[in-house]
Amino acid sequence: MCGITGWVSFDADLTQRRETLDAMTETMSCRGPDDEGTWIAPHAALGHRRLAIIDLPGGRQPMSVRTPNGEVAMVYSGETYNFTELRAELAGLGHEFETDSDTEVVLHGYLQWGEAVADHLNGMYAFAIWDARDEKLVMIRDRMGIKPFYYYPTRDGVLFGSEPKAILANPLARRVVDADGLRELFAFVKTPGWSLWQGMHEVEPGTIVRVDRDGVHTHTYWRLDAVEHTDDQETTVARVRELMTDIVHRQLVADVPRCVLLSGGLDSSAVTGLAAAHLKEQGEQLRTFSVDFFGQEENFKPDEMRDTPDSPFIRDVAQLVGSAHQDVMLDPKALTDPDVRRAVIRARDIPAGLGDMDTSLYLLFKAIRAESTVALSGESADEVFGGYRWFHDENARTADTFPWLAFQTGLHERTNVLRADVSAKLAIDDYVADQYRSAVAKVDHLDGASEFEQRMRTICHLHLTRFVRMLLDRKDRASMAVGLEVRVPFCDHRLVEYVYNTPWSLKSFDGREKSLLRHATKHVLPQSVVDRVKSPYPSTQDPGYAEALQQQAKEVLAQHDSPVFELIDRNWLTEAVGTDPREISTVVRHGLDxxxxxxxxxxxxRPELQLG
Structure with missing residues (x-):
């Protein structure tokens, strides 16, 4: 796991621009605290920061190979979980290796198969290859978009990086945010290829971007296709169990301490159970971590999203599997610390507005990093298996919009913090409607599928190509900001493809959400978790949180020249800070955040706003 960046300029001599490359690379230091390296040629410059996970002494980057027709150099971020098999295959084809790293395997895979190397990889990755033989840059991102990757075309080439901050460190990149950039912040629809910054683009998941003297060219190497599912229920459950077991085993491979993020829900508990069983066979004890808030369990109140606190279920799982468990306890003071908020914003490069769900995740990862370098997560199971409540809510399923928007607060409740003139310019309702039509148009269906099955396939597709990408980006940024690698077994493309194509009747065959996952992994779960209803990532219920937000917002109000009022309605904020903190609604609290x-x-x- 690492941070990568680089610069291609066909008209300049980049060997004279090392200082700029170093500045771009340094922004990735949090992603790679263990090592740094650069590689510079006249028309290409690559920078790398390393978090050492596999082959600690041998995986230094940038990595290059000299060929008779020119050098091929690569910077790579992520993990290739099938690198052992690929290494053996490439060795059989005559390739010789100097290290035990997966990075070298991917580089030689490119030398063997060219851009088609992407088809051979199982993992999470974002990497860039400068191929001097053809004077081209090749950028490749994993199928699900687990690892972030951005690029910024210039007059004579391109800038790229794991995160926008690396690109913004180059003076060629302007810090301009236009209306489309802001629309996405409030719409919550994750438009493919979107970046907050004007002129910057995301390398889309499952996509290859090639840059040469003729410009920028993109090619999609993986997408979700509709394939007929022929396995019966018993076979399907067995196949899911087989895939999950193999995936977890592969993702436990590391030369550094590992752990699992345990929330007490079905998803993380399933990963925990499978991981603990595998490590026990090897004579090791699994470490697990969870996040909680002081007083949360004792004072818990059910709400529209959460029926029960997590702690009792976490204890059941840890006791059953025998993990060495640690609760990371947080208080409102830590959650509302402005320095922590600023650290999260630096990590994400965007003002996401998710409040304590962002700060608590960052603080959780920071605590875990003191003990482990790799963590497995249950993220994405709800998107793959259909676990969210709106999958099972008739109004949300039939709404002519993204189901997570139909189920939760309306757009006006998320945008009422905006000034009226800004809201009118952004026209977010129209933007969401356009994005929804575009997203639905990309879904393939099987001939003869019922209207209901078509609708459920559409909803699953929306989650796997839109919703999950927001969560994956959030988790990557928060974890890599503290040098922690988080792996997501449920994003293995083999599992995603298989489950995506199972009919909804199989996904919910026992009348519950995530039927396939529950039955495939119940052999490693306590009965309490098998029976538990879906509960999302925890959020503090302490009224002291809202009160602290109000106090900080008062300080913002006192700054009459604050640029935040180019967007935020001062009257709304004045009313929000004057509300009794015990009576603040979830919507107002989100607005304060x-x-x-x-x-x-x-x-x-210091962005420049251009709203037209």
Missing amino acids: RTLDLHHWFDLY
Whole structure:
């Protein structure tokens, strides 16, 4: 796991621009605290920061191979879980290796198969290859979009990086945010290829971007296709169990301490159970970590999303599998610390407005990093298996919009913090409608499928190509900000393809959400978790959290020239800070978090707004 960046310029001599490359590379230091390296040629410059996971002494980057027709150099971020098999295959084809790293396997895979190397990889990755033989840059991102990757075309080439901050460190990149950039912040629809910054693009998941003297060219090497599912229920459950077992075993491979993020829900508990069983066979004890808030369990109140606290279920799992478990306890003071908020914004490069769900995740990962370098997560199981409540809510399923928007607060409740003139310019309702039509148009269906099955396939597709990408980006940024690698077994493309094509009747055959996962992994789960209803990532219920937000917002109000009021309605904020903190609604609390995020983001990034 690492941070990568680089610069291609066909008209300049980049050997004279090392200082700029070093500045771009340094922004990735949090992603790679263990080592750094650069590689510079006249028309290409690559930078790398390393978090050492596999082959600690041998995986240094950038990595290059000299060929009779020119050098091929690569910077790579991520993990290739099938690198052992690929290494053996490539060795049989005559390739010789100097290290035990997966990076070298991917580089030689490119030498053997060219851009088609992507078809051979199982993992999470974002990498860039400068091929001097053809004077081209090749950028490749994993199928699900687990690892972030951005690029910024220039007059004579391109800038790229794991995160926007690496690109923004180059003076060629302008810090301009236009209306489309802002629309996405409030729409919550994850438009493919979107970046907040004007002129910057995301390398889309499952995509190859090639840059040569003729410009930028993109090719999609993987997408979700509709394939007939012929396995019966028993066979399907067995296949899911087989895949999950293989995936978890592969993703436990590392030369550094490993752990699992345990929330007490079905998803993380399934990964925990499978991982603990595998490590026990090897004579090891699994470490597990969870996040909680002081007083949460004792004072828990059910709400529209959470029926039960996590702690009792976490204890059941840890006791059953025998893990060495640690609770990371957080208090409102830590969750509302402005320095922590600013650290999260730096990590994400955007004012996401998710409040304590972002800060608590960052603090959890920071605590885990003191003990482990690799963590397995249950992220993405709800998207793969259909676990969210809106999958099972008739109104959300039939709504003519993204189901997570139909189920939760309306757009007006998420945008009421905006000034009226800004809201009118952004026209977010129209933007969401356009994005929804575009997303639905990309879904393939089987001939003869019922209207209901077509609808459920569409909903699953929306989650796997839109919703999950927001969560994966959030988890990657928060974890890599503290040098922790988080792996996501449920994003293995073999599992995603297989489950995506199972009919909804199989995904919910026992009348519950995630039937396939529950039955495939119940042999490693306590009965309490097998029976538990879906509960999302925890959020503090302490009224002291909202009160602290109000106090900080008052300080923002006192700054009459704060650029945040180019977007935020001052009257709304004045009313919000005057509300009794015990009576603040979830919508108002989210609005306060959004305002504070924007305030700090303006201070940290100094963006130029162009709203037209």
